Amino acid sequence: MSTNRYEMKLSGSSPVDRSATKLLYVSTAKYGGDWHSLLHTHACTEIFYVVGGVGQFKIEELTLPVTVDDMVIVNPNVEHTEVSLNASPLEYIVMGVEGLEFAAGEDGDGRYSMVNFHGGREDVLHYLRGMLHEIETKSAGYDVVCQDLLEVLIIRLMRRTDFSLTPAPPRKRASKECAAVRRYIDSHFKENITLDLLAETAHVNKYYLVHTFSREFGVSPINYLISRRIQESRYLLSDTDHSLSQISHMLGFSSPSYFSQSFRKLEGVSPMEYRKQSKPEK
Incomplete structure (x- = not known):
């Protein structure tokens, strides 16, 4: 018999401050050809993951083509909208996260970030579908499970990119x-x-x-x-x-x-x- 034992070395810190960073909502969307979305803003950060179809994200004056496995992160109070292409309707899962912003590298755009999760699709969908299931069923402790899944997803995202996190500046929050x-x-x-x-x-x-x-x-x-x-x-x-x-x-x-x-x-x-x-x- 052979065994392997690995000791945990606890750092004592997390990239996510749970006292401030909260998952507000998770939802799914699949657009048909009759949908016309308008530029709008949210007081929270929104994280979109494209699970099907092709389309575009409009970030103020920018237009970004998106396809399957693209993740788009839009910081608070940035005008944006999603545009679906008729031939292949855009389908995505979106999370609203309060209390954090993503900061890109030196050459990045402070309004948004985008990364493709090609090769990591199953992991990402596992976390997102887990959140959706927990929120839909609302079993005991579902909010804790969703917060845990959010933190794991953010850490995985940071491993793949040069993104860093910053606490969202204090602002008036709607009820x-x-x-x-x-x-x-x-x-x-x-x-x-x-x-x-x-x-x-x-x-x-x-x-x-x-x-x-x-x-x-x-x-x-x-x-x-x-x-x-x-x-x-x-x-x-x-x-x-x-x-x-x-x-x-x-x-x-x-x-x-x-x-x-x-x-x-x-x-x-x-x-x-x-x-x-x-x-x-x-």
Whole structure:
């Protein structure tokens, strides 16, 4: 019989400060050809892992092609969005992480980092799918397991690259309820959304939600919803030939007149005037 024994040499430190760095959410997305995403920001760092398809990530004025096994890390408050290609819909898993930022090397871009995990796919998917399973089932201690998996994943990432971690600077943090409501609106703004539905989603009283959301973001939940719809309508007006009635219906407005009224209030011109201004004359 032969045995091997390896002694652990504890360093006493971890690259992740658990008192500040928290996993906020994990979600999956697979886009079809009808999805048009808009530039947006988050107060946390987002880590995307592409599990299928091809597409692009837009980081402010930059456009990055992405494919399977690419990991994209976007630091807090950096405008970004994902674009899927119709022939091969983009599919990814994304984590929201509070309390940390990734710092690239000397030649890196402080807004984002990207690395391909070719050859390490099974390891990465093991950790990510483990997080998804724990969050979905919510068994006892699931939050501890998810935090452990996050830390292992970050260490593996640091081994493959020259990335380093920095604590995120102190900033005003939205309450979990308000952040959840904003994420819900960002993902479902084309659907029929009411204040009652948002309050139910956040498990809070609707009057409390209006007060706290307005205090956190400077706008009420419903007005934020309208602004997201108007953002999307600008793309539809300038890049498609859909009628106002069609656009109004697609974006969940109760009527074309209410859409026109809301658009003029936010943009200062009518939808048709905006369309004429945004399309070059032939």
